[in-house]
Amino acid sequence: MKPRFASVALNVPAGSDTYSYKIVDDISDDMLIGRRAVVMLGNRLMEGYIVDITDHADIEEDKIKPVEALLDKEPIFTKAMLELAFWMKEQYLCPLGAALACMLPPGVKARIQKMIVLLNEADVIDNTKSLIINALRDNKGRMALNALKKVVPVKNISSVLAELERDGVIAYEYTVKESVRIKDSYNEAAVSGSISTVRPVQQQLQAITAINKAVDEGEGAFLLHGVTGSGKTEVYLQAIQHAMDIGKDAIVLVPEISLTPQMVALFTARFGSSVAVWHSRLSMGEKYAQWWRIKNGQAQVVVGARSAVFAPVQRLGLIVLDEEQESSYKSDMTPKYDAREVAKRRCDIEAGVLVLGSATPSLETYYAAGKGDMRLLVMPDRINGKPLPHVDIVDMRQEIAYGNKSIFSRKLLKAVAYNLKAGQQSILFMNRRGFSTFVSCRNCGLVMKCPHCDISLVYHSDKGQLQCHYCGYKIAVPKVCPKCKSPYIRYFGAGTQRIEHDVKQIFPHARVVRMDTDTVTKKNAHRDILRLVWRHEVDILVGTQMIAKGLDFPEVTLVGVVAADTALNIPDFRSAEDTFQLVTQVAGRAGRAAKPGMVIVQTYQPEHYSLQAAVKHDYESFYRQEIEIRERLKYPPFSNIVKISLSGKHLPDIIKAAEDMAGELHCYLNNMCYNNDVEILGPSPAPMEKIKDEYRWQIILKVDVHIMDDIKYDIKRMVDRYSCASMDINPYSML
Numbered sequence: 001m002k003p004r005f006a007s008v009a010l011n012v013p014a015g016s017d018t019y020s021y022k023i024v025d026d027i028s029d030d031m032l033i034g035r036r037a038v039v040m041l042g043n044r045l046m047e048g049y050i051v052d053i054t055d056h057a058d059i060e061e062d063k064i065k066p067v068e069a070l071l072d073k074e075p076i077f078t079k080a081m082l083e084l085a086f087w088m089k090e091q092y093l094c095p096l097g098a099a100l101a102c103m104l105p106p107g108v109k110a111r112i113q114k115m116i117v118l119l120n121e122a123d124v125i126d127n128t129k130s131l132i133i134n135a136l137r138d139n140k141g142r143m144a145l146n147a148l149k150k151v152v153p154v155k156n157i158s159s160v161l162a163e164l165e166r167d168g169v170i171a172y173e174y175t176v177k178e179s180v181r182i183k184d185s186y187n188e189a190a191v192s193g194s195i196s197t198v199r200p201v202q203q204q205l206q207a208i209t210a211i212n213k214a215v216d217e218g219e220g221a222f223l224l225h226g227v228t229g230s231g232k233t234e235v236y237l238q239a240i241q242h243a244m245d246i247g248k249d250a251i252v253l254v255p256e257i258s259l260t261p262q263m264v265a266l267f268t269a270r271f272g273s274s275v276a277v278w279h280s281r282l283s284m285g286e287k288y289a290q291w292w293r294i295k296n297g298q299a300q301v302v303v304g305a306r307s308a309v310f311a312p313v314q315r316l317g318l319i320v321l322d323e324e325q326e327s328s329y330k331s332d333m334t335p336k337y338d339a340r341e342v343a344k345r346r347c348d349i350e351a352g353v354l355v356l357g358s359a360t361p362s363l364e365t366y367y368a369a370g371k372g373d374m375r376l377l378v379m380p381d382r383i384n385g386k387p388l389p390h391v392d393i394v395d396m397r398q399e400i401a402y403g404n405k406s407i408f409s410r411k412l413l414k415a416v417a418y419n420l421k422a423g424q425q426s427i428l429f430m431n432r433r434g435f436s437t438f439v440s441c442r443n444c445g446l447v448m449k450c451p452h453c454d455i456s457l458v459y460h461s462d463k464g465q466l467q468c469h470y471c472g473y474k475i476a477v478p479k480v481c482p483k484c485k486s487p488y489i490r491y492f493g494a495g496t497q498r499i500e501h502d503v504k505q506i507f508p509h510a511r512v513v514r515m516d517t518d519t520v521t522k523k524n525a526h527r528d529i530l531r532l533v534w535r536h537e538v539d540i541l542v543g544t545q546m547i548a549k550g551l552d553f554p555e556v557t558l559v560g561v562v563a564a565d566t567a568l569n570i571p572d573f574r575s576a577e578d579t580f581q582l583v584t585q586v587a588g589r590a591g592r593a594a595k596p597g598m599v600i601v602q603t604y605q606p607e608h609y610s611l612q613a614a615v616k617h618d619y620e621s622f623y624r625q626e627i628e629i630r631e632r633l634k635y636p637p638f639s640n641i642v643k644i645s646l647s648g649k650h651l652p653d654i655i656k657a658a659e660d661m662a663g664e665l666h667c668y669l670n671n672m673c674y675n676n677d678v679e680i681l682g683p684s685p686a687p688m689e690k691i692k693d694e695y696r697w698q699i700i701l702k703v704d705v706h707i708m709d710d711i712k713y714d715i716k717r718m719v720d721r722y723s724c725a726s727m728d729i730n731p732y733s734m735l
């Protein structure tokens, strides 16, 4: 038989994509490609993935080690998934092994143990050797290396063992353990009423027909642009039903925050046990069980957050991305992939259909639809002709001029009071948690900052603490200023706790609940709060973006955006877009059922175009103004952004590295005559210069879309030479 070699991808940061190993077993290529294997790299045992079988090796044959063990009974990656991983490696410049690793649930990673087996009990005089042999004998002739090291704690044990192996006294063996306990208990209780079959309205029917046709043909990409409450979910459900009817599977991606029990219940009610749910609140064992249910074809519909784009469905028919503009679709860890792009690519490879849905599509996606890269489906009306809510802007500068120093305008208070009287529900939205967002001394002006991060501490009234929202640092509120000892400590900038507190004082009889990351830490807290709102056991819901999107609260008629400026003032080229999306989405929670809705937006910049467009529910007008700015300033979609981050504990080193790298980049672009195609911003301190005791600097490149592929490998190589640097292509956040 001809020798065969496996090309194995390993999840190691640098080095080559694959390594060659000898195949000793008599197994067909098809049962090897895509299979997990245990191999030695240097003297480390590792789990790897066989991506190819060849008859030649990339190094001299006698240096090649064998594959130590094969895992699973059959390949875990299909050819299509391997192809997707190869594409990710090129697209995101990540190791092939890292791309493959992120396609598996965390629990699938094997724990490999090196075992020592006693072959014969030679008589030895060497003290260490006899200790080893005795220990092995006491353990029935077989011990894990780590356990043996504990019993025989000598430094040179490895070389002693090597001698014993050479003399045929012992041998090595590997055992492989999956590191999770398998648990298949995941079952969210249905929370909303049962779902009867829905007859689609005209605009839904058009969208469903177009998508179904594409699913039949196995090709197509759509942007479903439907206003809030236009019934996008029903379009997804019916398209998925159709895919299932013709024997195909579907993946539905939703942002983590909208993976609510409501969403899950909706899908479970429609598709029963064919649904697999995938989100970060699942334990490792639950994820593992779900993954195998999908892999084995027991689940045909997967509902999940970003990483569900890799769900191992067998016959892909459809991938839906709801709220496609959400930043959570972009991973900020290696591989730094964008689930929208991965979904598109996966659909191309597996003859699936892509549906991106949103009331407020990202500029990039809408631009792509305009160019004809995907088909635009529009649903301009709410279901049953319900009007979009009326939006009013309140200029908070005038409130101050009037002498109203509270966080609520007169108009908003009046509207809440009216709603309470009428027995209707209200939402107060605030994009920051905590009580006060910064605390300072009135005497000397000192602002209390985190000692580890360049950021103000947030006051949390329930615990009487100041907290850092980045690293979790906490201290009790100081009674006097740490610098000047004055007792005049003041609190500024309201967060959700403060809103809740003030609202309870003003309306003592109102039933108020707050929903933000602080109140949903306990298991099921999230579900319980939503349940209170659905059952109308709450009058006023106060919350962060957690309540802004995707939720269908039929009885809410008033939404107050307490401070629209918090998102507007973030130093990021997307801040106008984020503000427009947020205000439109949160406004979209109002007036979804019988009664008309009303929205009040408080701001210090009422003339801002993103707010003006949001007031009129005019996506087109916002898009036209914003896309013009992007084009003029060469921001995406008119360029690719490469963010190079440098971080470390010693600031001068970081600055030096940033300056050196910028110099190198300038040189390189000069030599390549790319000066007109790439703009270099920085080096400069990141907007948050210090986080968790690490200083952060950055260099931003705006790269012409046409030359991105020509230079990205060179830039990556440059960045890789600096151990303190990393790069992200088209990051979602510039902070």
Ligand SMILES: Nc1ncnc2c1ncn2[C@@H]1O[C@H](COP(=O)(O)OP(=O)(O)OP(=O)(O)O)[C@@H](O)[C@H]1O
Pocket (backbone or CB within 6 Å): 198, 199, 200, 201, 204, 226, 227, 228, 229, 230, 231, 232, 233, 234, 358, 359, 383, 549, 550, 551, 552, 588
């Ligand atoms: N054809 C229909 N007939 C009656 N009711 C419908 C129909 N389609 C959807 N609905 C109902 O309309 C409401 C709004 O639909 P849905 O939540 O899907 O809107 P959406 O477009 O996803 O909005 P958002 O962008 O705000 O999440 C839901 O309560 C849904 O059950």
Ligand SMILES: [Zn+2]
Pocket (backbone or CB within 6 Å): 450, 451, 452, 453, 468, 469, 470, 471, 472, 473, 692
């Ligand atoms: Zn901190």
